[in-house]
Amino acid sequence: MIQVALFTGFALVLMGLYGALTNRDIIRMIIGFTIADAGVNIVLVAVGMMAGRTAPILDTIAPADAAQRIIDPIPQALVLTAIVIGLGITALMLAYAYRLFRFRRSLDISDFRDLKW
Amino acid sequence: MSLPRHTAVFVLLAILGVAFWVLLTGYAPDETLNRSALYYAENTVSDTGAQNIVAAIIVTFRGLDTLGEVTVLFLTAAIVGLVLSHSRAPRKAAGPGILPPGELLTTGARILVPMILLFGAYVFVNGHLTPGGGFQGGAILASGAVLALLADPTRRFSHGAIHLVESTSGVLYVLIGVIGAVIAGGFLDNRILPLGEFGTMLSAGAIPVIYTLIGLKVGAEFSSMLESFEETEDPA
Numbered sequence: 001m002i003q004v005a006l007f008t009g010f011a012l013v014l015m016g017l018y019g020a021l022t023n024r025d026i027i028r029m030i031i032g033f034t035i036a037d038a039g040v041n042i043v044l045v046a047v048g049m050m051a052g053r054t055a056p057i058l059d060t061i062a063p064a065d066a067a068q069r070i071i072d073p074i075p076q077a078l079v080l081t082a083i084v085i086g087l088g089i090t091a092l093m094l095a096y097a098y099r100l101f102r103f104r105r106s107l108d109i110s111d112f113r114d115l116k117w
Numbered sequence: 118m119s120l121p122r123h124t125a126v127f128v129l130l131a132i133l134g135v136a137f138w139v140l141l142t143g144y145a146p147d148e149t150l151n152r153s154a155l156y157y158a159e160n161t162v163s164d165t166g167a168q169n170i171v172a173a174i175i176v177t178f179r180g181l182d183t184l185g186e187v188t189v190l191f192l193t194a195a196i197v198g199l200v201l202s203h204s205r206a207p208r209k210a211a212g213p214g215i216l217p218p219g220e221l222l223t224t225g226a227r228i229l230v231p232m233i234l235l236f237g238a239y240v241f242v243n244g245h246l247t248p249g250g251g252f253q254g255g256a257i258l259a260s261g262a263v264l265a266l267l268a269d270p271t272r273r274f275s276h277g278a279i280h281l282v283e284s285t286s287g288v289l290y291v292l293i294g295v296i297g298a299v300i301a302g303g304f305l306d307n308r309i310l311p312l313g314e315f316g317t318m319l320s321a322g323a324i325p326v327i328y329t330l331i332g333l334k335v336g337a338e339f340s341s342m343l344e345s346f347e348e349t350e351d352p353a
Binding site (some may be wrong): 002003006007010013017018021022047049050051055056057058059063066067069072073074076077080081083084085087089091092094095096098099102104 | 123127130134135137138140141144146148150151154155157158159162163168169170171174175179182183186188193194196197200201219236246247248250252265280315316328335339342345346349
């Protein structure tokens with residue numbers, strides 16, 4: 001199960017990067033980055049998974065045997081942070097994409113050559 | 118895109134794919150918790166009184182980290198507002214060619230928006246007991262704002278109210294942290310309030326309070342970002 005989740009996550013990262021690197025349309029690049037972001041989060045959560053254990057919430061587990069019954073809570077806390085920051089990055093990218101469109105009337109990245117050398 | 122560049126991207130990603138493949142095939146899941154996870158598993162209840170260990174990590178053990186995260190989110194909302202502020206649509210206008218929302222959406226939103234807001238509040242108030250917490254609850258609050266905006270695209274939320282909620286909850290969050298440093302064990306320590314009975318609503322010290330503040334702050338930040346996007350004028 002863990003291997004399946006890891007594989008899916010890695011595949012999403014590769015797909016997202018491929019989309020972000022090969023598309024010329026800025027919106028499609030942003031979507032590619034978002035897909036890669038989701039892939040990284042899946043990989044991180046999967047790494048914390050341990051077979052035969054349950055979520056780190058002690059409502060049905062006695063606190064005394066928590067150490068034997070729960071999975072690693074740290075990746076989950078990290079991914080929660082990563083998701084929120086990822087959303088912030090997406091919002092920023094979209095706002096900049098809008099400004100670029102206002103500026104050049106185009107969302108094609110090859111129309112923006114000011115920093116090209 | 119030119120063929121050689123396409124090929125270069127493909128080769129690079131193939132190399133990265135090989136690296137991932139090596140990681141994947143060589144991965145062996147842990148049999149026991151690692152040392153820091155073990156600490157959290159054994160001491161969360163006695164240290165914080167929270168049922169949800171992830172919430173305890175986010176709000177208390179790594180509280181400073183979360184404060185930084187909320188700050189990053191605030192910065193993002195501020196930059197989005199700044200970047201889009203030059204193209205703000207005039208009041209009661211939402212660009213040309215906007216489709217009027219249907220009767221279903223308007224009526225549905227009238228029923229659903231209060232329920233969504235209530236659900237968001239439920240999620241962040243129960244963050245220390247059940248899966249959920251401030252960030253998730255705040256996102257749900259903002260989804261209520263999305264629905265309200267979809268149902269009435271010319272609607273304008275009050276900027277003043279959103280900023281008031283955001284800054285008040287931010288200041289209170291830091292203040293609670295400082296109180297923790299003065300009367301309890303350190304910055305953002307949740308033991309400034311009694312830990313209460315394990316598993317009840319009013320337990321885990323300051324965690325529900327902090328999560329409520331985070332929920333309000335995150336909800337206000339997401340709403341102000343949405344508002345910035347919504348209020349931008351379509352380039353005619």
